[in-house]
Amino acid sequence: MEKVAPTDGLSHVIGNSKIPLRNITIPAFFDEIVGKFGDEEAAVFSQFNIRWTYAELIDKCEEFAAGLLALGLYKGDRVGIWSPNRAEWIIAQIATARLGLILVNINPAYKQSELEYCINKVDLKCLIFATQYKKSSYAEMIKALSPELSTQRAGSLKLKKLPSLRILVQISSEPMAGAYAFQEVAVRGTAGYRERLNAISSGLNPDEPINIQFTSGTTGSPKGATLTHKNIINNAIFCAKTMKLNRADRLCIPVPLYHCFGMVMGTLACSSVGATMVFPSEGFDAETTLAVLRAENCTAVHGVPTMFSAMLESPEFKGQKIKSLRTGIMAGSQCPEPLMRRVLMDFACPQITIAYGMTETSPVSFQSDVDDPINIRVSTVGRIQPHCEVKIIGKDGQILPVGETGELWVKGYLVMKGYWEDDDAKTETIKNGWMTSGDLATIDSQGFCKIVGRKKDMVIRGGENIYPAELEGFLTGKTGILEAHVFGIPDPKFGEKLVAWVIPEKGSTITTDEIQEICRNELAYYKVPSEVLLVDEVPLTVTGKPQKFLMREMMLKN
Numbered sequence: 001m002e003k004v005a006p007t008d009g010l011s012h013v014i015g016n017s018k019i020p021l022r023n024i025t026i027p028a029f030f031d032e033i034v035g036k037f038g039d040e041e042a043a044v045f046s047q048f049n050i051r052w053t054y055a056e057l058i059d060k061c062e063e064f065a066a067g068l069l070a071l072g073l074y075k076g077d078r079v080g081i082w083s084p085n086r087a088e089w090i091i092a093q094i095a096t097a098r099l100g101l102i103l104v105n106i107n108p109a110y111k112q113s114e115l116e117y118c119i120n121k122v123d124l125k126c127l128i129f130a131t132q133y134k135k136s137s138y139a140e141m142i143k144a145l146s147p148e149l150s151t152q153r154a155g156s157l158k159l160k161k162l163p164s165l166r167i168l169v170q171i172s173s174e175p176m177a178g179a180y181a182f183q184e185v186a187v188r189g190t191a192g193y194r195e196r197l198n199a200i201s202s203g204l205n206p207d208e209p210i211n212i213q214f215t216s217g218t219t220g221s222p223k224g225a226t227l228t229h230k231n232i233i234n235n236a237i238f239c240a241k242t243m244k245l246n247r248a249d250r251l252c253i254p255v256p257l258y259h260c261f262g263m264v265m266g267t268l269a270c271s272s273v274g275a276t277m278v279f280p281s282e283g284f285d286a287e288t289t290l291a292v293l294r295a296e297n298c299t300a301v302h303g304v305p306t307m308f309s310a311m312l313e314s315p316e317f318k319g320q321k322i323k324s325l326r327t328g329i330m331a332g333s334q335c336p337e338p339l340m341r342r343v344l345m346d347f348a349c350p351q352i353t354i355a356y357g358m359t360e361t362s363p364v365s366f367q368s369d370v371d372d373p374i375n376i377r378v379s380t381v382g383r384i385q386p387h388c389e390v391k392i393i394g395k396d397g398q399i400l401p402v403g404e405t406g407e408l409w410v411k412g413y414l415v416m417k418g419y420w421e422d423d424d425a426k427t428e429t430i431k432n433g434w435m436t437s438g439d440l441a442t443i444d445s446q447g448f449c450k451i452v453g454r455k456k457d458m459v460i461r462g463g464e465n466i467y468p469a470e471l472e473g474f475l476t477g478k479t480g481i482l483e484a485h486v487f488g489i490p491d492p493k494f495g496e497k498l499v500a501w502v503i504p505e506k507g508s509t510i511t512t513d514e515i516q517e518i519c520r521n522e523l524a525y526y527k528v529p530s531e532v533l534l535v536d537e538v539p540l541t542v543t544g545k546p547q548k549f550l551m552r553e554m555m556l557k558n
Contacts, residue, residue, distance in 0.1 A: 010402065013443060019241075031272065042275070058094070068101065069196060073126055082128070083138075086171060224419055238367075255281050255284070265329055283316065297324040298325065308339060333463050353380065383446075409439060539551065
């Protein structure tokens with residue numbers, strides 16, 4: 001990629017605009033892909049012994065899209081996917097786009113209350129879900145939310161707590177009452193419905209929303225970042241170009257599909273060049289991923305820093321380099337320099353890249369090149385991506401000189417349309433087309449960016465964004481808890497870990513173990529505080545605001 005540097009001594013860079021942006025929808029994008037790469041191997045799901053060419057994959061997507069149409073789903077309807085990495089996930093991703101349906105990614109770690117929030121926030125009409133993943137029984141959680149399912153007919157649901165939801169599709173051959181089996185939907189996609197697909201797809205616009213991803217953003221409760229065809233296709237293309245991916249590459253994808261890392265930087269990036277996507281298992285497992293890397297002769301691998309760390313420490317690694325590896329992306333949270341050096345040297349992945357971004361920017365705005373010097377790749381997040389503009393803003397709202405620390409703002413095709421039905425949040429975070437990241441960064445004279453911290457309170461644990469206000473509201477809603485103050489402290493494994501200081505109600509006998517058990521039962525695992533302290537008071541400012549930086553300092557001293 002072209003090396004772009006700041007001008008006029010200011011922390012302001014504009015990405016290469018010589019590479020044309022694709023003004024194309026996802027259905028048109030995959031029409032091109034099948035035409036070019038139809039016979040190439042598209043996807044391997046090792047756990048399920050599935051191998052499909054691009055032609056086979058798209059045929060299954062066409063079949064499922066026709067089935068969704070038969071169920072009465074039309075352009076603009078929201079369809080949720082709540083599943084770990086399964087073949088059905090990719091089918092749903094491409095099939096929904098064929099009809100202009102808006103795919104809503106739901107974190108596989110979410111629990112019942114979080115699922116309810118997501119469904120109602122975007123008025124989900126259809127939910128595609130796995131039966132179970134690890135200890136989470138999705139089917140049982142749905143039944144608990146909607147006990148009336150047992151007496152209802154599939155496709156015509158009327159649920160008290162989920163009023164918008166009409167259709168449930170279970171990834172199972174034996175669906176529960178009120179749900180269709182995934183394959184049953186595909187069978188409904190008869191020739192008549194398939195004949196209508198082209199007309200529907202031709203009426204879609206690249207600037208229309210096609211995906212909603214829940215994120216804590218920069219403030220408050222989870223919000224639905226709304227992305228377009230144009231957002232995610234172009235971001236995927238540029239990620240692939242930066243890695244120098246081609247049709248001979250085989251990319252191992254242990255990162256989750258529900259996140260941009262999996263579905264944009266993984267699925268769509270591979271598709272853009274006809275490379276093979278290799279999914280080792282439903283969820284990350286270090287030993288399994290290492291075994292699949294070798295067995296499938298993978299040339300690339302994606303992961304958050306904790307995944308690479310786990311693989312390097314795994315008995316399966318045995319210090320033996322993965323000879324086929326060349327490139328990939330490490331992203332999701334800040335990568336410690338010693339870990340990056342080990343991936344380059346010990347893992348033998350000489351062209352591994354670092355990427356930085358946020359869900360609201362589709363996601364990548366900075367990425368290192370495969371040929372950047374090692375000292376640059378271990379200490380920065382690379383240079384700006386094409387058709388992206390970035391500036392570093394000081395407290396006075398002005399662009400700072402090169403090398404000075406301020407808040408990173410991003411502009412360009414990659415900025416989301418907004419937060420679903422939340423104009424106030426959009427106004428707060430997008431200023432005249434600039435996405436305010438909340439991250440503190442510097443840009444040097446060569447255009448390399450360093451992320452040095454976060455302006456706001458968000459915690460990133462192992463690549464998962466956690467906003468303390470959400471947890472504080474959750475905890476203070478529980479009997480026996482008067483106040484809760486949640487923050488992050490450094491952690492060598494996950495980057496950060498959550499700490500909660502809790503002031504019990506007078507007379508309460510609640511214990512730290514009980515608080516953690518409540519969190520484990522009702523929240524996604526990554527939102528469960530690693531440490532809970534029962535305290536009588538917390539440090540406050542003169543105006544009564546809690547001083548979390550003092551709490552953090554006190555924790556680090558102990």
